[in-house]
Amino acid sequence: MRFAAISLLLAATPLVVEAYPQYAKRLAGSRNDNRAKYPILRRAAVPYSDQYPYTGAKLDGQSGTGKGGVQVPAPGDTAHEYQDPPPGAYRGPCPGLNTLANHGFLSRDGITTYTEMVAGLQNVYNVDFSTAVALTMLGFVFDGDPISEMMSIGGDATLITGQDGNFTGEYGGVSKHGTFELDVSLTRNDFYLNGDSYSFNGTLFGMMLATAKNTSTAANPLFDFNAMALYRSQQYDRARVENPWLYFPQLALHNYGAATFLYEAFPSSAKNNTPDLETISSFFGAVQLEDGTWGHVGERPPPNWHNRVTPMTLADVTGGIDALYAAYPKDFGANLGGTWFSLNETYTPSTGSNSSAGDSALVCGAYGEILNTALSAPQPYAMYGFVLEKAGPVFAPYNCSFPGLPTSIAGLAS
């Protein structure tokens, strides 16, 4: 069966398959209904070369040097130049990941792997190693396949990321609502509006810009802490009124983390780390049209962009979440057909915003969330094992202890 299918595929598209044999092999399973649906795409990021090492991370799941201030893409590194997403490619709600895929740091088709993501976050945004592992793992426990170690940065691609004989569940990809993707985003709709909570919405980008003009200046609007704190507050207040099915649990604090990336990850160190309109619009793929509204092109860094000099740590993200939330505290709860139902939860920041990357409490907090979320995966044992295998060694030095959470697959069963 399998070999017959491969020869059919070869007969249909000989040139493409010869160019991408790895992909052909993967797609040519017995699921003969999918071949037309999923076109042949390249599915691997180009390995890093010694000539263009960026911050030194390789496609091996390990740490780079953490030495930033590097121009991305490096002049001359054609493997990592901008390209429009190829036909059939997956893109989703995360401008950070879309940018990585548009530059081939992740597979350009948007079906990426654990190792591509851990390396890409370090090399492009100079995310520190344990933080890159934590962010990547967080993505996987919500949206990825623990056996193939693949994840779609857009919508559900279970039949591509999984393999016959090894399907462990349906994985929604990064666009899946109600997992990592939640209500009250910056430039994406709430799900209730039209079921599309992942595409760029230029109206929302325009609103975010109006807020930035308000908190800084109209001549040089900055997407800094003040702008993001106020805009998140405004978006929440708007959703409370406009979204009859708003769901805003404590988990939605993740979206405050995404807001920190505008002033922590996107600014160029060659431009004094300024989160200005040129920089932010480029990473969001926002282009102003003649009538003043905002359209969308592929996400990318602005010209001559250099990443941060020092690595972005978990402390930067969680400290930012705490501070953004504290600036405009909001009630956690849900609209039920338009009636607000409070969850009566108080958020007490687990850490001060002064912690360093080595702070065990921070790292262990993130690791604990990852382990707990893994237990809600379609196949909890498979996901938990994946986390223990990849993240376990990285977080071991922090001596985290989670009473009640097993430290091995064997422990899960007891």
Ligand code: HEM
């Ligand atoms: C340093 C690396 C990253 C940067 C700079 C980044 C940037 C961003 C930004 C700016 C947003 C807000 C978009 C908006 O609301 O309009 C966002 C949203 C999102 N990101 Fe990322 N991101 C990074 C890493 C990741 C990773 C590793 C994952 C998962 C694998 C991820 C998944 C998401 C998801 C699911 C959303 C949508 C959240 C929502 O609004 O509901 N991001 N990201």
Ligand SMILES: *[C@@H]1O[C@H](CO)[C@@H](O)[C@H](O)[C@H]1NC(C)=O
């Ligand atoms: C399933 O995955 C495991 C681990 O990656 C591998 O050893 C095995 O060969 C795979 N089975 C099939 C049927 O592909």
Ligand SMILES: *[C@@H]1O[C@H](CO)[C@@H](O)[C@H](O)[C@H]1NC(C)=O
């Ligand atoms: C963009 O967001 C605005 C404000 O929520 C909304 O009115 C509009 O319908 C959205 N546009 C699209 C195309 O979803």
Ligand SMILES: *[C@@H]1O[C@H](CO)[C@@H](O)[C@H](O)[C@H]1NC(C)=O
């Ligand atoms: C401008 O900022 C003030 C407070 O800083 C706020 O009350 C007001 O709603 C803001 N307006 C806009 C459009 O952001």
Ligand SMILES: *[C@@H]1O[C@H](CO)[C@@H](O)[C@H](O)[C@H]1NC(C)=O
């Ligand atoms: C929150 O408190 C209100 C008022 O006491 C109560 O009506 C509501 O049921 C509570 N919600 C939850 C989830 O306990």
Ligand SMILES: *[C@@H]1O[C@H](CO)[C@@H](O)[C@H](O)[C@H]1NC(C)=O
């Ligand atoms: C953070 O550090 C500053 C200066 O070192 C100190 O004044 C402040 O109280 C600290 N804040 C917390 C929450 O520990």
Ligand SMILES: *[C@@H]1O[C@H](CO)[C@@H](O)[C@H](O)[C@H]1NC(C)=O
């Ligand atoms: C973890 O435990 C080891 C052995 O007891 C110790 O040397 C190390 O300092 C601890 N690390 C942290 C971050 O507490």
